[in-house]
Structures are given as C-alpha cells and as structure tokens.
Amino acid sequence: MLVVGVLALAALAGWLYLALGHGGFWKTGPGLPPGADPSYWPEVVAVVPARDEAAVLPETLPTLLAQEYPGTFSVIVVDDGSGDGTADVATRLGDETNRLRVVEATERPPGWAGKVWAMSEGVQAAGAPEILLFTDADIAYAPGTVTGLVRAAIAGERDLVSQMATLNTGTRWERLIVPAFVYFFAQLYPFRRVARDGTRTAAAAGGCMLVRREALAHAGGLDAIKGALIDDVAFGRLVKRAGGRCRLDLSRDVTSRRPYPGLTDLWTMIARSAYDQLRYSPALLTGTIAALLLMYAVPPAASLAGLTGLATGTGNAALPAAAGLLAWTVMAATYTPMLRFYRLSPLRAPALPLVALMYAAMTIDSARRHRAGQGGTWKGRTAARGRP
Template sequence: MILIYLCILSLLLWILLLLHPDQRYLFNDILPKKSSLGEIPKVSVVIPCRNEELVLETTLKKILKVDYADYEVILVDDCSTDSTYKIAKDYLDTPHKIIPGKEVLEGWAGKMWALQQGVENATGEWILLSDADIIHSDQSISQLVSLAFRENYDMVSVMVSLSTKSFWEKLLVPAFVYFFKILYPFKAIRNKKRKVAAAAGGCILIKREVLANIGGIAAIHGELIDDVALAKKVKSSGYNISLWLAKDICSVRDYVGVKDLWAMVARSAFTELKYSYIRLLFCTFGMCLLFLFPVICVLSSNTMLMCFGLVTYLVMTITYLPAVKFYDIPLLFALFIPLIGLLYMLMTLDSALKYTFGIRAKWKGRSYKN
C-alpha cells in the first residue's frame, strides 16, 4: 500500500508539472529575433579567459564578426599557463583590449575577479559578460540589445546551446537545462511581480548603470553560482530581467565523458541546496519519489502498481520530450529520464559528500571555498 500511495503522489506531481501555467518543462522560451534599433548604444563584451587555448581562436573569430556597429571586446587573461594570451594578441587590437589579469584577491572567486578587472576597463553603456567558449551568432548582440530596449529589460541572459556530440552529452546535457528550467521557470523570471530570478553565466547583457547600482561584480565576488546570484541582486533591486534559450549562440566546450559532466554538476549542486542537509534529505527523497519509485512499480508483479508506474513513466517521458527535441537528439533518449534523474541525484549526493569531508570544488585548476 505504501508503494501505491507513493506512486500516486509521484503521478500527481508529474501531472502538476505537465499542467502548471509556468510551463517549466517546455523549451519555447527562444530568444526573439532582432528588431530595429533607434539608437546603437556601445556594448563592452567582457570575456574572462583562463587556459582557453583549445577554444579561444574559434570563438574570437566569431565575436569579431558580429553585425553590430559599436562594440569593444575586453579579454581578461586570468593568469593562464597556456597559449591563451598569445592567441588573444593575434586577434585583438584597437579598439579591443587585452587585460593581463592579476592574482585572485582573497575571498574572490576566480571568474568574478577576472570579470571585475574587465568591467573596470569597459567603456560601453551596456556590458555583455560572455564566457570564452561561447560562439556568438552574427546577430547575437543586436538581438540582445534590441530585446532589452523593446521590452525595457535591464538584464537579458541566454542559456546557450550546449554540446551534445558524445553519448554522455546526449544523455545528460538536455537534462541539465530541463532541471534548471524546473528550478527557475523562465516565464516566472520574466514576470516583474514574481521573485524568481536566475541567469546563465555564459551570456549576460546588463546595463552598466544597473550593475553599478547593485554594487558591481563585487556584490557577488565570492559566489560559486554567480549567475543566479547576480540575477537575484538585480531583480530584488527592482530591475527587469529575462532569461531565454538560444540555438544559434552555442558553447564549443565538449564534455566527452561522464567524468567532466559529473564534475560540472557536482561542483555546485550542494551549493544550490545552501549546504543544508535537511534540504539534501528532502531533495533525495523527492528525486527517488519522482524517478525511482515509478520504475519500481513498473517492475512490480502487482497489476495496480504496474499500471500506476507505467502511467507515471509516460507522463514523465512526455515532460522530457521538449528538451530532447530542442537538442535534436534521438527521441529514444527521453526514455532514459528515470536513469538520468538517478544520476543527477547521485551527483548531488557526491557534491554534499565532498563538502562534508572538506574536499574543495575545483574549476580550471583552482580550488574554491564552499
């Protein structure tokens, strides 16, 4: 009987997600096309770079060809030990700038310190914070700026399209965005009356004046999940923000094996739970309820349990199909959603375990305090 009740509860939760007005599972929040601009504000594209020799040449070629009349690229070489600085020198000259980064200050996250140095050297009315692995489309800056002006947004962020070449990327990358959209429904983020706030750190356009008014990058200087922290600062200060999906703005960073993807998620999963073991307990139970119990019911010899399990599995799969379609991968991968949910649960538990035993999160050779 307990399993039946749990499966019924799981089914009701999946139906709630399916019918919820926020449409958390849908992938229809596509970045609108550009519209005509009455004015062309200057945009400073700030790119923090640490050991990015594998991707930098490709991404710089694209950002230097965008169709926008007034912009500058400010690349901050964050103490790289590879050929990052040399590649930047080969491609960037006036009006663009290369800032040799200083060693990270105590209490600052490395990326935040690099962004701080870049913003200090920016001269644009708008700041575009862009990761080094992002390939911009010809229209990307125009799209972002025209949308900000048309809808009176003070900050516009884009969840760029991630690589789905390898098996593990196909299995886990769409789910990364799927779970992010469930936690932070994009529709609610764009609603001025809702408190929900989030951004995607790879591509954020923000008005320079707004960034200054919230305290600048220094206001989030030690944050591990810096993009969400920035969005919360901006929205709670009364400004309008939005988050969108984009197919033609994409990342060229590959996660060939499960190890890299696991590290990416585990690096900040327990941080998302605010280092709370009570939240971890509820999260673990919730993930088991949503993804594990329906499968157990399907495999049961009890006919009623099997029926409830199959219906729950069907609804679960339907909610995941938009993510699979968006990334143009075989629809068969939607059937793996229970396994995917279990893997993400294990990543979260691993994140908590590392925190408990004082194993600090690492990114690009740097350790971060939790």
C-alpha cells in the first residue's frame, strides 16, 4: 500500500501541474477574436491536396468555394494521383464559379511525403498571393470563416493562424475516442503556448492552416519539411522557429466530414503516425507508455486498492485512496470541457483512463508497424521512415 500511495501522490502532483501550470491546455475557448476589419483585404489562395477524395468533396468543396471574402479569393485542388475520379468531381463542383483550378501533381520526388508534395505543387500553381490557406479535402467551412481567419491574422499580426477542425462523433467509437484525441493533442501542444511568442511550443492543425506566403518562404518553404509524416506539427514548428507569430484554436466553424465509423478506422488513423511523433525512439516509446500508465492508470487503480483496503482494515490504505481519488477527479475535471465542446455528457469523463490505455496500445502498435515496414501507410502509400 505504501508503494501504491507514493505512485498515487506522484500522479496527483502531475495532474495538479497539468491543471494549473500547463498553459491551460484543457480550455477549449475562446476561438478567433472578433477584431475590426483591416484597411485592405489581401489575396488568398486555398490549396487543397486531394488523393482519392471523390466521395467527400461534394460535402466540403462547395463550402470553400462559397466563402464571401471581401478580397480576391481562389481555390486550387491538387489531384495527388487519385484513382477514383477526384479531379473530375472537383472540376464539376467548380463549373459554376471562376474560383477553382484543378491541377495534377507531378511525380513525387524521392524524400517527399505525398501530402507535402501536393501542397508544394499547389504553392507553385498559386503564383504570388499574400496569403495561402492549406486545407484538407474533408474539411467544410462555415460562412465567413476565411474572412475571420484573415481578420485574425492581420489584427493579431500573426504569420500563421490555424484552426483544429471539429471531428465526427456520430458513432459510438468516435464518441469514445475522438474527444480524447483532441484532448491529448492539446496536452502535447497547449494552444495558448503556441500563441505565446518566445516559447518552444509550436504546432498547427493540418485541416486549416492560413499562412503569410513571405513568412513561409522566410522559414525555408515546404522543402524544409518535405519528409514530414505529421506535416501540421512540422509546419507550425517551421514557421515559429523562424520567428513567425502563430495562433492555434479549436473551431466549430471548421468541421471534418471524414467518418471513422469503426474502431479499426480510428486505430489505423492514430497508429500510422504515433511512433513518428516519438521520433522512432524505443526510449521515448518506453517513457511515454510509463507516463501514460502513471498518469492515467495509477489514479483509478490506487483509488480502488485504497478503498478496498479501508473496507478490509488494511494499513496505510488511506493515502492511496485519497491521492488516487483526487488525481482521478482532477483528470476528469480537465477532460470535461472537451466533452462539452463535443456536446457529450460529462459523465464520460471518469472513463478517460480506459481511453488512455487504448491510446497506449495504439502507440505500441504503431512501433510494431514501423518495425514491420508498415508504418505511415495511408491511401495506398507507405511513408519512408524519417523525420525532418
């Protein structure tokens, strides 16, 4: 019981730090500031890398083409070697507007990740707009979103403004795993620290990244992250480490229409890049799993062990019971705002340790896949091992 109590105290100390001193990672607001309209509206070109996206484009591309932006706004869809008629679907959706161009990505050079190469091809086709908006093919935009992004960039003097899209929670597995996915991302990259100048914390959300073209060029361009599997985090680091000012928010105005109906779909989505996040390091993998067990498994385990000990008269049971319950409570409290953002019951919050254990298993499986030469597989491609 003494050892369990010490572990529970360590977990409690960790959760108190996360809740009080980790950049308010658990807060989901306030979103983009309203701000005043700028004196001019710069030209914006949206670049949409698309590989086998014919099914989802009819739900998303019209929302981008319909944006009522006060300045010049156009969209480039880069067909990245699709085999399902993606280019034809995009062309048909853009028939009634002069805002859309569809370009075919040329053969991907060695060392480039597929999506980053498609983004680069879009930049080449865009010419010289002041603002680039990188967005995924599965992302839908509420009216006025592009205007709000540009307004925030100009008013806040930001070089990069990124919005993490609201993900689907239509199925049982999505409701269980998706809010935790966003919660863990925010824990790794607290949004408020991303926005704070002078900090090392840097990230972006790949579904919506609005960047000043000159800032991207100053940072070295997409060539500098050409092999990135987790391209959005690499993109945020690239801009911020070059002195760029960044902003990252969670948004209801930007939504993903990509479904992950089953556990297998979600598992594959997470496992394909988790080990890349750990730089393919067995030491980091071991440390990460140990940290997950300490922070998420110990509190409920210590609570149950302590309460059982109190009921049976076991000595030293009060410490693990009290520390475990308090750590578990703080954990659930920090998760509740994310559940509310996704309009889910806060009663789900105490189950976060079970979801964290699933993420630990996905991370281990990600390492297994990389060792088997199957890491980073997505839409028929297997990314080369490496990290810029």
